[in-house]
Amino acid sequence: MTEDYTIILFYKYVPIEDPKTEMIRQKGVCDVLGLKGRMIVAEEGINATLEGTTANVEKYMEWMKTDKRFRKIHWKKSHGQGDAFPRLSVKVRSEIVSLNLHEQDINPNAITGIHLPPAELAKWYAEGKEFYIVDMRNDYELKVGKFEGTVFPGLENFRDLKSKLPAIEHLKDKTVLTVCTGGVRCEKASGLLKREGFENVYQLDGGIVSYMEKFPGQHFRGSLYVFDNRLTMHFNDPAKHEIIGVCERCGDKSERYVNCANLACHRHFIVCDACLLATGDAYCTTDCENTGVKKSALVQ
Numbered sequence: 054m055t056e057d058y059t060i061i062l063f064y065k066y067v068p069i070e071d072p073k074t075e076m077i078r079q080k081g082v083c084d085v086l087g088l089k090g091r092m093i094v095a096e097e098g099i100n101a102t103l104e105g106t107t108a109n110v111e112k113y114m115e116w117m118k119t120d121k122r123f124r125k126i127h128w129k130k131s132h133g134q135g136d137a138f139p140r141l142s143v144k145v146r147s148e149i150v151s152l153n154l155h156e157q158d159i160n161p162n163a164i165t166g167i168h169l170p171p172a173e174l175a176k177w178y179a180e181g182k183e184f185y186i187v188d189m190r191n192d193y194e195l196k197v198g199k200f201e202g203t204v205f206p207g208l209e210n211f212r213d214l215k216s217k218l219p220a221i222e223h224l225k226d227k228t229v230l231t232v233c234t235g236g237v238r239c240e241k242a243s244g245l246l247k248r249e250g251f252e253n254v255y256q257l258d259g260g261i262v263s264y265m266e267k268f269p270g271q272h273f274r275g276s277l278y279v280f281d282n283r284l285t286m287h288f289n290d291p292a293k294h295e296i297i298g299v300c301e302r303c304g305d306k307s308e309r310y311v312n313c314a315n316l317a318c319h320r321h322f323i324v325c326d327a328c329l330l331a332t333g334d335a336y337c338t339t340d341c342e343n344t345g346v347k348k349s350a351l352v353q
């Protein structure tokens with residue numbers, strides 16, 4: 054009998070007095086339940102993506118609810134195959150998502166944007182409301198999928214946001230909705246916008262994944278980039294699915310992400326099956342193909 058697997062994505066900004074002890078506790082429970090994935094524990098909270106059998110994922114969530122700190126978590130679930138992660142990684146960090154603001158860091162429990170449910174966003178679209186979606190993801194994530202009319206500050210890394218604010222300065226007196234994969238980045242991003250004088254700031258509750266699940270194929274074009282072995286996901290009918298990603302070598306439509314085979318580069322980019330088959334190793338540019346050490350040369 055084939056096992057049924059579930060992937061969960063969640064976070065919680067809540068004070069954790071002893072992150073190391075919590076890390077050990079989390080790792081122990083995940084090991085017992087056979088969960089794999091990535092988790093970050095910090096004094097400001099917890100952030101994780103985990104996969105396991107559906108039965109054991111449910112046990113994990115029930116266990117978390119016994120701790121009053123974690124009772125109001127917005128769990129995002131999707132179907133898994135059991136191979137989304139090679140192992141379990143639970144680490145202690147200074148932040149669960151870093152804006153690199155140091156002593157000026159944003160505390161989402163003190164300042165953050167208004168949480169907008171996916172159904173309300175669908176209503177905004179239906180009513181023709183004036184609003185501006187500002188995507189807080191990294192540039193390579195948007196290449197495979199994004200909301201219609203997305204405004205992008207130009208982030209190569211979330212830590213760049215403070216320096217990229219001039220790119221969206223013209224939206225200070227507009228209705229702004231920040232979006233990201235599961236919501237954790239928007240908690241801080243929307244708070245930073247408010248602190249910097251943006252007047253009407255919202256964040257998409259549960260992130261893009263929650264909207265896509267409820268309204269597949271509606272106003273979000275393409276697929277969602279995810280940080281596991283799936284790399285991309287979508288909920289709409291495969292026969293109607295729109296591919297907006299393009300191969301960076303030939304320009305054909307593709308959603309296949311690879312890392313540049315030049316070990317001095319290793320950039321994450323999109324390449325089509327034909328170009329990958331033709332070159333064997335995938336290079337993001339001809340310069341990378343003509344210089345540097347090839348991965349295949351190191352495999353004997």
